[in-house]
Amino acid sequence: MPVMRRTRIALNVQGIPVVKDLIVAEKEPFSPSLNSLREPERRVVGGYQKKIARLLLDIAGMEELRHFGTRRSLPGRVLETFRRVMDLFDESTRYLLGCLQDRGIFVRCGPQCPHCCYNMPSGLSNLELIGIYHGSVCTGMAPRLFRRCLEAGETWEGLLQRNPRQDDRDAPGALHHSREELLKRYLGQCMPCPFLHRSFCVVYPYRPMACRMHFSLSPPHWCNPAHFQNPHAVSFNLEPGECVQKALDRLDARFCLNISDIMICGFLELTVNIMQFEPIRWT
């Protein structure tokens, strides 16, 4: 079962945006291939991706980003544009899911469906982490969320220390394997996401792409790693395309915050090292 991970290595199927990890664990009746997108569908999806990338590059062009690490302030239009990016991303995945539906494939996901929130989202950009930080402050329960993130961070650290693959780290592809392995082991800990409160994601409007792109064809409860049917769950990720990935990388280079792309680790580093528990000043 794929984990909530936006890969840093962009994949592009014949120039169309990424549809990766479409798991066909049980080949029948599900054996969808998004390579079979029709030309008009490809154009629509490609259009979404270009719009998203353009908005991200607009943000990357803002001079104030360079000083975020020291001034802890950002122009309000960063937040507005970020929201538009996420809305467009959701719209594009809805469109892709519609294409799947036309082929008789139906996802079981709905808003605030929490059973997959035992994953450790990863592959997060600096901007997404800033969004989550801002969202956590807006909840009014930032200290509690921080404490929960600390607990999750300790679990993650514990797994890192016990990682038996450390000896293999020089092997080709070891980093990738080791990361996937760790994410799967974290999922196996059945630890709810620190932002899950009474089965609701408290940072839902600010959740990262990794959370927005994860879907399931099997019943929602099967997504829970503790559910006995979990090994048979059929889930997949609809990743953003190459142009979006590149725009996010460019943004990271502009922020230059040097924080982890693992959600909890990045959130903790941002909170302690950069924001020092202060809210972001939107100018």
Ligand code: SF4
């Ligand atoms: S992946 Fe599973 S738990 Fe997550 S939203 Fe979809 S059905 Fe719900």
Ligand code: SF4
């Ligand atoms: S951030 Fe929200 S949507 Fe993502 S895993 Fe955590 S609770 Fe679930």
